[in-house]
Amino acid sequence: MLLLVPADPLRGARPDPHWAREYEAALALGLDVALLDHDAAERGDAAAAVHRVPASADVVYRGWMLTAGQYAGVAGALAGRGARLRTSPDAFRAAHELPGWAPTFEGLTPDTAVADGFDRPAFEAALDRLGPGAAVLRDHVKSAKQDWETACFVPEASDRERAWRVAQNLIRIRGDHAVGGLVARRFEELTGPELRSWWVDGALVCIGAHPDEPDADTPGGKGVAACDESPRDPALVAFLEAIGVRVRGLGLPFVTVDLARGADRWWVIELGDGQVSDLRRDADPRVLLRALAE
Structure with a gap:
């Protein structure tokens, strides 16, 4: 390698x-x-x-x-x-852009409606498919969660004027980096920090706190941030087994799956190509590199 x-x-x-x-x-x-x-x-x-x-x-x-x-x-x-x-270009796109992976994770990830493009009719058609309730907006690759109130979160998808204002802000912020079209996802209240899991040829390599969670506890225990810890929560272990079935179904060589706990269950938040996913600075990169080399 x-x-x-x-x-x-x-x-x-x-x-x-x-x-x-x-x-x-x-x-x-x-x-x-x-x-x-x-x-x-x-x-x-x-x-x-x-x-x-x-x-x-x-x-x-x-x-x-x-x-x-x-x-x-x-x-x-x-x-x-x-x-x-x-990782072939087709495999990269499937992992990197939401339409390539979200249908495979139906039931494990919040309900998702994808628009092909950034025009208002396509966006409102996606909202129709999603149905009423709070939603989170993004494009096929990324959200603008740093601007949560104005360019990401929609309190009620049936309020089309407000939803479109949020969508327009997202489009403006993403600018030339916007990809594919608008995406509306059902908002789910999360009760714990986001985790990042790493998968090579459909096998779980490690799981730890997400790089954007600087002080988060990891599955290995309080204060352990390295991505070489085995999860201890039985519900998380079972959820990772369910994730593994879907990851193997995609047939992608190297991916990350970000997940978080909701009120009464775990959710897949994002799947990404492992080549362009960041690893925590306090994680030992040799764990990942050995798995890739082997």
Whole structure:
């Protein structure tokens, strides 16, 4: 396996500082490593982005987010150099964009209605499918939860004027990064911190507090943040087993599943491609890298 991480934008022969920890851990484990020019990948110059990457039959990327189109460009440029990404462009899109995974998790994730595009008729048709009640808005890739009251949360989906104002704010904030169309999801009250689980070839590798939960307790116990702890809550264990069935059904090589406890059950909040999902800074990257290498 060759681990591909972003290069430092200012010192192209070194890894980006955010990903240097995983780069160094891979070297310590005896894995091959290479650097991607992420800025070049973002601007569509895939050949320049991969000019440092040697031939390899099994490349795993760990780095900053790419769009599905940018990822496909990188995959094509790598193939031209004799390097094959383990996660195909189609598999990346299925994990990275909500329409690719949400139907598989029906019953385990809040009810979801997807619009194809960002126009008001398509959005209101999605709200019709979702039905009345509180909702959370996002696009096919991301929400604007940092602007919860104005660009994310809709107290009542049947209030179409207010819902559309929130949607317009979301569209404005996402700007050129908006993907696919608007999505309305049933709002569920969560009672605990969000967790992130990591899956390689349908097998659970580890689970720990989400990177956005700086002080959260993890399944291993209070104050334990590393992503190498076994969950102790029987309800969580059972829920992870149910998640595993769905993950294996998707057939994706490397994904994360974010989850949280609701009032009386657990919910899947998000599925993402593991290559562009962040790992907590207090987690040992060797746990994940060993699973990927094996």
